[in-house]
Amino acid sequence: MSASSATSTAGIPIHEALCRWVFSSIGKKTIVAVTGILLVLFVTGHMLGNFTIYFGPDLINSYAKHLRDLGPFLWVIRLGLLAVVFLHIFFTMLLWKENATARPQKYAVGDPIKTTVFARTMRLTGLIVLAFVIFHLGHFTLLIFNPSWAHLDTELHGETVHDVYRMVVLGFSNPVVSAFYIISLGLLAFHLSHGIGSLFQTLGLTTRKMRPVYEAVARVYAWALFVGYSSIPISILIFGLGKNTIK
Amino acid sequence: MNFTLRVWRQDGPTTSGRFEEYPAKNIPDEASFLEMLDIVNEELEKAGKESVQFDHDCREGICGMCSLTINGVPHGPGRGTTCQLYMRKFQDGDVITIEPFRVGAFPIIRDLAVNRTALDKVIQAGGFITARTGSAPDANSVPIPKVIADESMDAAACIGCGACAAACPNSSAMLFVSAKAAHLGLLPQGKPENERRTVRMVRTMDEIGFGNCSNYYACEAVCPAGISASFIARLNRQYTSAAAREAVGATTI
Amino acid sequence: MSIDAKIPAGPLDKKWSSYKNTAKIISPANKRKFKIIIVGSGLAGASAAATLGEQGFNVECFCYQDSPRRAHSIAAQGGINAAKNYQNDGDSTFRLFYDTIKGGDFRAREANVYRLAEVSANIIDQCVAQGVPFAREYGGLLANRSFGGAQVSRTFYARGQTGQQLLIGAYQGLEAQVAAGTVKMYSRTEMLDLVLVDGHAKGIIVRDMVTGEIRAHAADTVLLCTGGYGNVFYLSTNAKGCNVTATYRAYKKGAYFANPCYTQIHPTCIPVSGDYQSKLTLMSESLRNDGRVWVPKRKEDCGKAPSEIPEDARDYYLERKYPSYGNLAPRDISSRSAKEVCDEGRGVGPGGLGVYLDFGDAIKRLGQKVVAERYGNLFEMYENITGESAYERPMRIFPAVHYTMGGLWVDYNLMSNIPGLHVLGEANFSDHGANRLGASALMQGLADGYFVIPYTIGDYLNTQFGKAKPDVNSAPFQDALAAVKARTSQLLSIKGSRTVDSFHRELGHIMWDNCGMARTKESLTEALDKIPKLREEFWKNVNVLGKGETLNQSLEKAGRVADFLEFGELLCRDALQRNESCGGHFRSEYQTPDGEALRDDEHYAHVACWKFEGENATPTRLEEPLSYETVKLATRSYK
Structure with missing residues (x-):
């Protein structure tokens, strides 16, 4: 075997090949799509967890306790999520920068053509949702705005646990907080209205026939998340869910 | 008027x-x-x-x-x-x-005239089937299912005008590139060079400075040849698979 | 003066194989040393560039479009003929050969046409191998259709875009060679002159249409693949940029121009609707498979809506005159019949220049759905252009200039009388005689580029070993360069009061009225009087604005129209000298009592070759006799 054919079958080193893929247009998009899937799964799981509030204080408080009891493993999940969020944003920004330079001179007359408002506002909605997530962490996890919530305790099966139920009810009793929450989730639904359908295309799962189906299902799913999440502040603020616990 | x-x-x-x-x-x-x-x-x-x-x-x-x-x-x-x-x-x-x-x-x-040789460069990178003149077997020696031939023709209808990139808010040429990849890649004659073609065309497209696809679908809305953006999905899939196979040494590009 | 076509000896069906067996071959090491210039990137040019590049020659290819993929071969709709006999309907190489010779009204060279039929099958193999998605049957084998009046199904097609698919195949092959470094592509570059060194074609002068730079390129041989000259009529189905400049400049350097009067008028085009019109759109001939052509029997009915004209007041003139072929009569015959009925005042639509192509019966017989499946895209195109639905009222069609059978004279090697100048595709005169059959243009372009020139080019190149390489700094190149620059500055300096287009349009009117579907001695004499006057006015009064150093489309057009203004005269002169009617050349004086073309085989069974004798001098007409060894000349009848 000649030297040249030996090198040609060996190809390029694996890390170099991966790097080339990651930083190719399709590679970057794929990373955004895959991290997007993880985030959608997280958002879905989070919502299902939130629904425990409808079954009374005990269930949600025990759910929260179980989460806390994960200990170091919780931190693995948290850091993992953080990494996913970082990658999602980092590659989006990289794509954004390249896309902006790909058209140095804009059209004088703009026409959206077939692009949806959801698709065109992805970066905006994404960034606002990011701001909301930071607020939301400060609000319910780090308790920056109400440090006293750290001492909301209750009895659960003979143990003293953090009363998440009361904290949530207290939190959403503030109409401004609830409004911000609902608006932000609306924007998240906007983001996912394009995002979920789009990831099928990026991952190469669509066909001419299936694309409209994926898109419709994705849109329904995005807005179902919105309805699911928003139902909680609305139930608290308007229908008085858990009112008796905060008197 | x-x-x-x-x-x-x-x-x-x-x-x-x-x-x-x-x-x-x-x-x-x-x-x-x-x-x-x-x-x-x-x-x-x-x-x-x-x-x-x-x-x-x-x-x-x-x-x-x-x-x-x-x-x-x-x-x-x-x-x-x-x-x-x-x-x-x-x-x-x-x-x-x-x-x-x-x-x-x-x-x-x-004025209104632009230079679109970038599209020719993408074709040079791999948008062809190597078939030395005179070396071809009889045209009917490889039957091609009608549905495959028809789908290949759907992609081959691309007229190379570049309107896809012009309409795309990101100036992405993915519709053009994916149409060529599908036209040739679907046919049995195009299979041997499929991975090489796909990867090289995408890399060249990136190097030239076209933007990235954001699945806006403005491209297919303006395409005079009615090329479907589903070919882009196909390209995404094939590119990633070829790149992965290259990474592990199962193929060379 | 004798003209030697260098036809190999031996029986017709052995000529090409014996030629190939004894053809001079150039070794791979020597191929690299030869540089070949190819002008034009259509089917002929792109396939030649791809093949010669692949063989190892050093190729430079030029096209005026922004990409070689845009050459006008792309617009061919119908298909490509090949004697594959996949349908088992009795087709053979000989039958394709005979149909082509007969279709050309026995005015083509036997040996060339036989070779064309012979290599036709290889073309299909080649195209399939390179990924042309031809139509297929459910079993996966290739589909065929009958086309353009053929009695066998030998036409391969890719929807209505066969030309596009074949060209893209050749273009991809070309681009692969560009990537391999054997072909250097110059797009947006227009050839403005041919350079001869010691009587041999050794280079060209081009203008870079972006920077305006005029420069010389030298090579060992030059291939012109620059298409036809239909735009001499201003309105035609050709692309706007198609022009005669390359071949006409070669003619002025001594290449013979053969049979310029053979122009094909396509019967199914969308009629002209006004003076502003820039081009005519062809509707695929396949429409005639199901559409019925008619006009009102009485002039008075012409203004009426077609639905108000009862069946017995309609004249289905093709079915009446040609009962066996009916609406499928060959192009020249259908076109002329349309002209006849319009001349009688029975034409329909604006200016009375149109006939109906009616799908009413087909819709009744097959249902609208089937008709839409077969012709939906054409109906859509028709509606887009005219604003009328052909499902509801008959289409209006009218003949339009489509293809030119004439071109530079070439021998069996596709070399002109200028050593080293090869001419391929529509630009040469060789294979279609006086009329081309449908789906044969694509066949010829690809045959010449893929399968003929790669074998025949060695014949010339072998004589060039050891010869000094042409040098762009030598006198012949510098002189030609200076002449082209002078002409360009002259065009820019006239600063008259008429636009280039207005001259072109006027020339087109003269050509169409006097040298169109029917020609007479009087009309041609009149044209020969008018054209020089128009040309004279052009050089005094044309207004070309802008500079030579930028993209300047007015300047490009002006150069092309200036050549058309000379070439139109040559075309009319040829038409005047050919005192017979054959194929696309119909002289009203020469017709049978029932209005059919009347050939004069005794005096005109030859190729007319025009030799340039100097500015304002009358060119000389030479003859290459056409000797038919195999076929018997017969009257072409489609009754």
């Missing part, structure tokens, strides 16, 4: 451009958009002004040379190329803004 045209004028590739306004008077409604421009150009020349330079050739919607963005839409309203747009689509008195295809990878040559 009478119109007011706002036309992009630019003296050369390095100079800056500007809009100029010209009246288009007494235009028959059976005239095509390019014939309307011919009339305006003749009037301009009679008045001692240089005519507006715009690309066109076959004027029957197949060569892909015409390349105008009309009121923000490449090839203007309706499906089809600029040359197949007729003035009856407009209202008397309309103000029509005409710009070149604005894509960084398509530098303006003059």
Whole structure:
């Protein structure tokens, strides 16, 4: 075997090949799509967890306790999520920068053509949702705005646990907080209205026939998340869910 | 019919451009958009002004040379190329803004004419099947299912005009590249070079400086050949699989 | 003066194989040393560039479009003929050969046409191998259709875009060679002159249409693949940029122009609707498979809506005159019949220049759905252009200039009388005689580029070993360069009062009225009087604005129209001298009592070759006799 054919079958080193893929247009998009899937799964799981509030204080408080009891493993999940969020944003920004330079001179007359408002506002909605997530962490996890919530305790099966139920009810009793929450989730639904359908295309799962189906299902799913999440502040603020616990 | 045209004028590739306004008077409604421009150009020349330079050739919607963005839409309203747009689509008195295809990878040559050799470069990177003349087996020696041949033809219908990149908010040429990858990759004759072709075309597209696909689908909305963006999904899949196989040494590009 | 076509000896069906067996071959090491210039990137040019590049020659290819993929071959709709006999309907190489010779009204060279039929099958193999997605049957084998009046199904097609698919195949092959470094592509570059060194074609002068730079390129041989000259009529189905400049400049350098009067008028085009019109759109001939052509029997009915004209007041003139072929009569015959009925005042639509192509019966017989499946895209195109639905009222069609059978004279090697100048595709005169059959243009372009020139080019190149390489700084190149520059500046300096287009349009009117579907001695004499006057006015009064150093489409057009203004005269002169009617050349004086073309085989069974004798001098007409060894000349009847 000649030297040249030996090198040609060996190809390029694996890390170099991966790097080339990651930083190719399709590679970057794929990373955004895959991290997007993880985030959608997280958002879905989070919502299902939130629904425990409808079954009374005990269930949600025990759910929260179980989460806390994960200990170091919780931190693995948290850091993992953080990494996913970082990658999602980092590659989006990289794509954004390249896309902006790909058209140095804009059209004088703009026409959206077939692009949806959801698709065109992805970066905006994404960034606002990011701001909301930071607020939301400060609000319910780090308790920056109400440090006293750290001492909301209750009895659960003979143990003293953090009363998440009361904290949530207290939190959403503030109409401004609830409004911000609902608006932000609306924007998240906007983001996912394009995002979920789009990831099928990026991952190469669509066909001419299936694309409209994926898109419709994705849109329904995005807005179902919105309805699911928003139902909680609305139930608290308007229908008085858990009112008796905060008197 | 009478119109007011706002036309992009630019003296050369390095100079800056500007809009100029010209009246288009007494235009028959059976005239095509390019014939309307011919009339305006003749009037301009009679008045001692240089005519507006715009690309066109076959004027029957197949060569892909015409390349105008009309009121923000490449090839203007309706499906089809600029040359197949007729003035009856407009209202008397309309103000029509005409710009070149604005894509960084398509530098303006003059006025409305742009340089699209970037698309040829993508083809050079791998958009072909190596078949030495005279070496081909009998044409019927490899039967191709009709559905495959038809799908390949759907992709092969691309006229290479570049409207996809011009319409894409990101100036992405993915529709063009994916159509070529599908046209050749679907056919049994194109299989041996499939991975190499796919990866090389995508890399070249990236290097040239086209933007990235954001699944906006503006490309397929303006495509005069009706190329479906589902070919982009196919390209995404095939590119990632080929790149992965390259990474683990299962193939070389 | 004798003209030697260098036809190999031996029986017709052995000529090409014996030629190939004894053809001079150039070794791979020597191929690299030869540079070949190819002008034009259509089917002929792109396939030649791809093949010669692949063989190892050093190729430079030029096209005026922004990409080689845009050459006008792309617009061919119908298909490509090949004697594959996949349908088992009795087709053979000989039958394709005979149909082509007969279709050309016995005015083509036997040996060339036989070779064309012979290599036709290889073309299909080649195209399939390179990924042309031809139509297929459910079993996966290739589909065929009958086309353009053939009695066998030998036409391969890719929807209505066969030309596009074949060209893209050749273009991809070309681009692969560009990537391999054997072909250098110059797009947006127009050839403005041919350079001869010691009587051999050794280079060209081009203008870079972007920078305006005029420069010389030298090579060992030059291939012109620059298409036809239909735009001499201003309105035609050709692309706007198609022009005669390359071949006409070669003619002025001494290449013979053969049979310029053979122009094909395609019967099914969308009629002209006004003076502003820039081009005519062809509707695929396949429409005639199901559409019925008619006009009202009485002039008075012409203004009426077609639905108001009862069946017995309609004249289905093709079915009446040609009962066996009916609506499928060959192009020249259908076109002329349309002209006849319009001349009688029975034409329909604006200016009375149109006939109906009616799908009413087909819709009744097959249902609208089937008709839409077969012709939907054509109906859509028709509606887009005319604003009328052909499902509701008959289409209006009228003949339009489509293809030119004439071109530079070439021998069996596809070399012109200028050593080193090869001419391929529509630009040469060789294979279609006086009339081309449908789906044969694509066949010829690809045959010449893929399968003929790669074998025949060695014949010339072998004589060039050891010869000094042409030098662009030598006198012949510098002189030609200076002449082209002078002409360009002259065009820019006239600063008259008429636009280039207005001259072109006027020339087109003269050509169409006097040298169109029917020609007479009087009309041609009139044209020969008018054209020089128009040309004179052009050089005094044309207004070309702008500079030579930028993209300047007015300047490009002016150069092309200037050549058309000379070439139109040559075309009319040829038409005047050919005192017979054959194929696309119909002289009203020469017709049978029932209006059919009347050939004069005794005096005109030859190729007319025009030799340039100097500016304002009358060119000389030379003859290459056509000797038919195999076929018997017969009257072409489609009754």
